Amino acid sequence: xxxxxxxxxxxxxxxxxxxxxxxxxxxxxxxxxxxxxxxxxxxxxxxxxxxxxxxxxxxxxxxxxxxxxxxxxxxxxxxxxxxxxxxxxxxxxxxxxxxxxxxxxxxxxxxxxxxxxxxxxxxxxxxxxxxxxxxxxxxxxxxxxxxxxxxxxxxxxxxxxxxxxxxxxxxxxxxxxxxxxxxxxxxxxxxxxxxxxxxxxxxxxxxxxxxxxxxxxxxxxxxxxxxxxxxxxxxxxxxxxxxxxxxx
Amino acid sequence: xxxxxxxxxxxxxxxxxxxxxxxxxxxxxxxxxxxxxxxxxxxxxxxxxxxxxxxxxx
Numbered sequence: 001x002x003x004x005x006x007x008x009x010x011x012x013x014x015x016x017x018x019x020x021x022x023x024x025x026x027x028x029x030x031x032x033x034x035x036x037x038x039x040x041x042x043x044x045x046x047x048x049x050x051x052x053x054x055x056x057x058x059x060x061x062x063x064x065x066x067x068x069x070x071x072x073x074x075x076x077x078x079x080x081x082x083x084x085x086x087x088x089x090x091x092x093x094x095x096x097x098x099x100x101x102x103x104x105x106x107x108x109x110x111x112x113x114x115x116x117x118x119x120x121x122x123x124x125x126x127x128x129x130x131x132x133x134x135x136x137x138x139x140x141x142x143x144x145x146x147x148x149x150x151x152x153x154x155x156x157x158x159x160x161x162x163x164x165x166x167x168x169x170x171x172x173x174x175x176x177x178x179x180x181x182x183x184x185x186x187x188x189x190x191x192x193x194x195x196x197x198x199x200x201x202x203x204x205x206x207x208x209x210x211x212x213x214x215x216x217x218x219x220x221x222x223x224x225x226x227x228x229x230x231x232x233x234x235x236x237x238x239x240x241x242x243x244x245x246x247x248x
Numbered sequence: 249x250x251x252x253x254x255x256x257x258x259x260x261x262x263x264x265x266x267x268x269x270x271x272x273x274x275x276x277x278x279x280x281x282x283x284x285x286x287x288x289x290x291x292x293x294x295x296x297x298x299x300x301x302x303x304x305x306x
Contacts, residue, residue, distance in 0.1 A: 191271070215282060221272040229276065237278050238254050244282040248267075248274035 053083035068093035070100070077101055085113040091122035091142065095129050104133040104159065117141055122148045126155070132178075136160035139167065140186055146170040149179075156199075158182040165189035165213055173197055180204070184211040188222075195225030195248075202231050209236065215244030223248045257285070265290040273299070 014037075015028045021040045028036050056069075067090050070080065076099035086107075088094055094116075100106065107114055116122075117138040126134070127150040136159045139145065145167045149155060156178045165187035172192065173179065179197040182204050188211045194200060200208075205228055212222065222245050229237070229247060240247050257279040261267045267277050269287045273296055277288055291299075 193272075195274075215280070217282060219269065219283060219287060220280060221269070223272050223274070226275060229278075234254050234256055235252070238256055241256055241278055241280045244280045246269075246272075246280040246283045247278040248272045248276070 049081070050083065053081075057082065057084045057086075059084075068096060070094060070098050071096040073097050073099050075100055077106070080106060082107070082110055082112050085115060087113075087115045087118065089118055091116055091119035091125040091148075093123070093127075094125040095131065096124050096126065097128045099130050101130055101154070102133045103131045104135040104157075107135060120144070122146075124148065124150060126152050128152070130154050133157045134159065136162070138162045140164050143167050145172045147174070148172050149176050151175040152179075154178050156180050160185055162186050163188060163211070169193070183207045187211055187213045189213040191221045191223070193223040194228060195223045198225060198227040200224075200228055200231075205231060206236065209240045212240055212243050212245050218244075220245045221248055222246070259285060259288055261290055264293050266293055266296040268296070 011028075011030050011033070014033055018028060018033070018036045018040055019025060022043060026036070069086070069088060071093040075095070080098075080100045095103070103114070114135055115138070118141060119139070120142050121144045122139060122142050123144055124147045127147050129152055131152060132154050133156065140162045142164060143166050145163070147170065150171050151174065153175060155176055157180060160183045163184060163186040166189060168190050169188070169192035173194050174196055176197050178199060179194075180199045180201055182200070184207045188208065192208075194208065205224065208222070209232075222240055224232075224247060237247055259267055259277040259279065261275045266273050266275060267288050268291055269289075279285065
């Protein structure tokens with residue numbers, strides 16, 4: 001290893017720079033300077049992170065309509081580290097086409113919540129994303145669930161969906177070919193199609209059937225597809241048909 | 249001992265056919281108690297595939 005000659009002037013210069021950068025009056029031994037430099041670097045990163053996320057999330061006050069907050073394939077696991085709870089007013093395009101994977105895991109890691117209880121319109125909220133796991137979503141305030149999970153081909157687990165009986169489910173789960181677990185809370189009051197979700201567990205299917213509204217008139221169809229119908233006994237199918245729902 | 253009677257009306261499409269009520273499609277249909285077989289008809293598999301192909305999701 002080559003020897004480098006230095007003197008106290010160099011160390012004083014580095015220490016002055018560190019004090020200027022950090023705004024402190026700390027004194028540094030030469031042996032502490034490497035850690036000091038890394039500390040200043042990390043503090044800089046933290047400061048940048050704070051500024052960025054304050055700007056993205058309006059200082060944690062998402063009170064105005066902000067459509068497609070995390071929409072687009074530039075959002076991914078490398079940059080999605082939310083500083084605040086996510087409490088959107090509109091759900092339209094919220095995470096559409098994003099490349100985040102385990103959204104539930106990342107929110108837990110950051111100690112953040114996704115609270116969608118104020119949202120009334122979820123149009124294409126997660127459409128085309130690579131999300132694999134979602135936390136509980138309180139959609140009880142929403143009446144438009146059109147294409148919410150459309151083409152979420154890697155979505156396997158939804159902890160819970162709390163739904164409103166007046167909500168419409170147009171193409172909500174179309175092409176969700178990996179979906180295994182979903183627990184429905186609330187009431188399903190309009191036609192819904194799970195035919196592409198051929199991996200749904202028996203427990204998930206029963207959760208869906210249990211959530212069906214009792215109907216006394218009209219034409220109501222729960223589309224499960226042949227793969228899912230084969231997982232149900234006649235007695236289980238009859239729970240749905242007795243409620244006035246036709247199973248397809 | 250319990251006695252349970254389960255009554256379900258099941259429609260099964262003929263070979264090469266698909267059942268539809270104009271909105272939903274399937275080879276097998278388990279009718280809800282307020283639904284009627286009259287609401288369902290058969291279309292050919294080719295016709296069904298054409299409909300799926302032309303479906304414009306909104």
